[in-house]
Amino acid sequence: MTLAIRSDRPLCTGCLLRRLGMTTHGEVGPFSGQISSIHYERGQVVPPHCASSSFVMIRNGLLKVEVSNEAGEPGVAGFLFPGEPVVTNTLFRSAIVSALEPTTFCILDLKTVAHLPDRSGSMFCAVIEELSAQAAYDQQRLIEARIGKVRDRMLRFLEQIEQRSGKRSITLSMSRDDIAHYLDTTPESVSRAISQLTREGVIERNGPRHFRMIEQKRSLAS
Template sequence: MQHRDLGLTPVHESQDDLCVARVPVFAKLPRATQLEIAGYARPRKLRAGEALYRQGDAIAQLFVVHTGTSKLTQSRADGEWLVRTVGPGEVVGEHAFLTGARPDDTVTALEDSQMCVFDHRDLGRIISAHPQVAIEMLRAVSTRLQRAERRITALAGTDAVTRLSDYLLGSPFARDGETAVVTLPMTKREVASYLGMTPESFSRALARLTKSGAIEVDGPRIRLLDPAKLTS
């Protein structure tokens, strides 16, 4: 099988900035073991908007986000849908490692980012030497599945305004004086797909929250004028 060439070069991480130390799968291992595993890592830098891999690619690597944020999307008959976003310490590509299947998603950098990359062959050696890694990997997959099930249940039982309100209240924010400001990390269409609604429903929900005085919209920046109204 031909695998995609990712143009990787060796990486030498400082002991104070180990990529693997950020990852739950490796975080509980002794420092000496983390340093050993870090020796297998390769860096991959991505520019904002650049794809790490695409849906259907044959890949033979596991990717750990070191810096930056990326999005996972799926192409379907009714368009492109956002699956989730990943940030430092999170892993993508583990499904291909565990099952050998080609990915059913595309990973694209939302900002300039760096990944730590492990070849499947090297990861196999790591697991053979440290079986606890496999257990932690399965635990991480199980946790993600549980979160996905909870999200599906939550989306099924709430309307568009409630979904958007919960999303805004749970998003990172900056301060503008006394006001919290959320900057959408993606386009409004992508956020809508993540929340399980059409772009039209998303726009109507924004309009309702704006009219109520809960928020003020300025492009991708949303000022939370009255957070209490988002919980009512």
């Protein structure tokens, strides 16, 4: 579903338009007509998009990225959070991107922006930088997710969610199977790692999927 964006609505904190000195959609000027918003419900698959024609950033929600191996079997390659560009399904034809929560995207039409006289060069530079940085972050996180003991992998995973969401209290919208696949382990090992971190006082469990990170305990346990 495509949504209209009010001109007085503030830009997201991580929006690349902020890097060009704008704070609301009304300040985007000639770019405002090139920005649209699309909403996906939980479980919906996000259609692939072309990086040369559009720039897609998550406004709210959560995405799961799956990439098929040589045998054609899908595996969890990562998760995308608000303020992060959707880059993976532009790099891998076999990638499947789906919403784990109700998710809204902001989409910038780059083909139209290219014909605008003001700041189009700065816009394209910002887009290239964002896509390159996101691809590098995704690769680094995937490597780190599979190094060390399962307890350490799980802690690193939770710390990344805390950092990317900007919240000490976090909710795991992804399934244990998805987490296990991403961390290259089993769902049972994920459960044991969570129990161990809870016993150590590194995390506080407030439900099956709700946790709070304890900073002072974390430094002692590391």
